[in-house]
Amino acid sequence: MMQTLQQLRSGQLAGAVRLQLRGGLTDFPREIFDLADTLEILDLTGNALSALPDDLPRLHRLRIIFCSENQFTELPAVLGRCPSLTMIGFKANRIVSVPAAALPPQLRWLILTDNRIEQLPAEIGRCTDMQKLMLSGNRLSALPPELTHCGKLELLRISANKLSGLPEWLPAMPRLAWLAFAGNPFSEAAMPPAASISWGELHILHKLGEGASGVINQATFNGEPVAVKVYKGAMTSDGLPEQEMAACIGAGTHPNLIPVLGTIPDHPARLPALVMPLVDPGLRSLAGPPSFASCTRDVYADHQRFSAEALLGIARGVASAAAHLHARGIMHGDLYAHNILNCGTGKAVLGDFGGASRFEPGSALAAALERLEVRAFGYLLEELLERCEEELPLVRALANDCLRPAPATRPAFAEALARLAAA
Template sequence: MHTLAQLRAGELSGITRLDLSGGLTEFPREIFDLADTLEVLNLSGNALDRLPDDLHRLTRLRVLFCSDNLFTELPACLGRCTALTMIGFKANRIDDVPGAALPPLLRWLILTDNCIETLPSELGERPHLQKLMLSGNRLQTLPSSLSHCLRLELIRVAANRLTELPHWLLTLPSLTWLAYAGNPLETEADAAALEATPRIDWAALRLEKQLGEGASGVISRAQWQRGDGVSVPVAVKLYKGQMTSDGSPLHEMNACITAGRHPNLIRVEGRIVDHPDGQQGLVMQLIDPSYRNLAGLPSLASCSRDVYADDLRLNTGVALRIAKGIASAAGHLHAQGITHGDLYGHNILVNDQGDCLLGDFGAASFHATADSPQSRALQRLEVRAFGVLLGELLARIDAGFSVERRVALEELERRCCQADVLGRPGFSEISEVLEGL
């Protein structure tokens, strides 16, 4: 994090990224002194409610973050920033998004947790749009012009007021990751599954150390004193209350429970009751430390694509084992009326043998289990996510892979990613193909 004093003293000359947080109420004009080099500007966590009309003087600016401020309108000056591709205004008070505020090269727009009721038709006139984060607003409809955004791959519209998913949305050729939980349109979670989940008293748990923290909650290693007197090592996830980019953490918890048991899903032991602060949480299987994330999160540059270690190589058996496990897990979820919504390498834990677990249900949504064109389309969006994953695995398989097997997998990848959504195979067929290899 940089300081205003450093900026004013000229100590930051030549930098490409500037991070300023600390109660700013006005845009520091000294930022314009960095115009020749500044590409990423992060002004999150301040008290700003406007930006200067001449912001376009920052001619190299590609990325702007202004989350956790006091904006009530997306500033129109953004539209004149010709190099700007990524905009983040999460957790403000925005209720107005003028079409003029959308820059021509817009690729990634984050407006999570605001007060937006409508979006301008100009949003569909941004051909480079790839990621759109709108969870936690008051949207009742989406502009039909978005049907022209043929590169749109990820959209989050959880926790809004949508009463239906528009037909055109489910026909977008590139749409791959969709989250819509917490809208009136969503099918309810399986009440019987939620009710049947064992209750585990907070007093029976002893936290040991924190294992990780994400947008939706904190995971810790713990000891669970079961009713039979046996102490079992487990993982405890305590959910946060605030809105995440994917949606509500409590919807995530319900999806984890409703998913049920599968060898490639992290097992839920029960839900926590009687937490002293009323926090919601789950007790889950403790994952062996030999497991690691298959990939890293997408970067500002990769946008919707995971970042893999440069030296990651997989043998044929490991890659196929991962592909089979994830296809099986996704097929199981679809049978329960759940789309994962975030089927990515960074949400997959693997070990050296190719054993794998699909985690992070933050973007999961419920749909009807009865077969229909809509439920099939929702499932086939996830098939495209699997196709992307399959391509990433193929790119990292060691030499020696038989030509016939590679051709078969490349053909499966092509079918999973084809533009015709309903023309893609379902996960039962995908699993059959993989088993045949």
């Protein structure tokens, strides 16, 4: 819940663990230091700040800071001296420079999406606890090789930069499981052909949901119920809307994917949009997205359990969909339970292509990217097995193989699917 500067100054927020202030702030309110003994999460997103005070480390319990949508041109060096800071979010600023001193060694999660960064310091390799690094929408032409020292890195977003290729060492990182790189010079590709559906042919009924990249409405087209996704046209944490659209169209038809019926060339606000079949309303997300605490792992309901039949149905469906995508030169990039729709009895649909990237099928890079994504599938199997009503030793063995630190020793999706069929 958002608080006000007046509440802070009056002492109403004494003892607060979390503080969120918005309202055109141009200077860091000194009254925040009155919370030094309790404050753990500070959110100053949506202000006009360009600097943080030199004595910020007085907030000795501060674990998480968000200063997105402000006016910073440099990541403040003082962040590196904050003793408990593990998560930093400075999305959508004007940041050009990332000083080495700004990176606390205990950092786990760094969000610098949608800035103007051309280079990362080699010292990022000192952040050996880093699990999540989000750099989409910058001007990076290379990644520092010292990033290989971040052996715990699991999620990396580098879409919409100026990279001429992926470094060979990147897909070989032992724990990397979720990677998005679309919209770089080496990965740009023409939009696949798709049917055109005029806005006037659609009858919009009501909003179904909203995500980082767009709004989904229920509509009718030729008398049939459909879903219409209208993209916001802005950079998301994963990348660019047009890259997501291209991946959705390029994915083609598969029983465990949502097909595309067509694109809308004449949206009234000139926004990109897709028309898709309306999914079964009985389908629900398998889990919730990661929390601050879980960082890279999805959050399941406490009571959630799966029968062996349901687990195998979900696993087979997702493995089949992933094998289909990789054969078409598409890496999903966000293969997570929260992006899987499930009816509770084993039917599964893999959705949300916001992190998807395209590559040349059959290349050495293609094989490396598949083994990278297989690790994400291994995490999914591990999570399902933790909540299964029965022990499934063959699936447990497959999960362990998918999670091997050496990517080249992991099975491909086709092998995983064959092993699941025999389980």
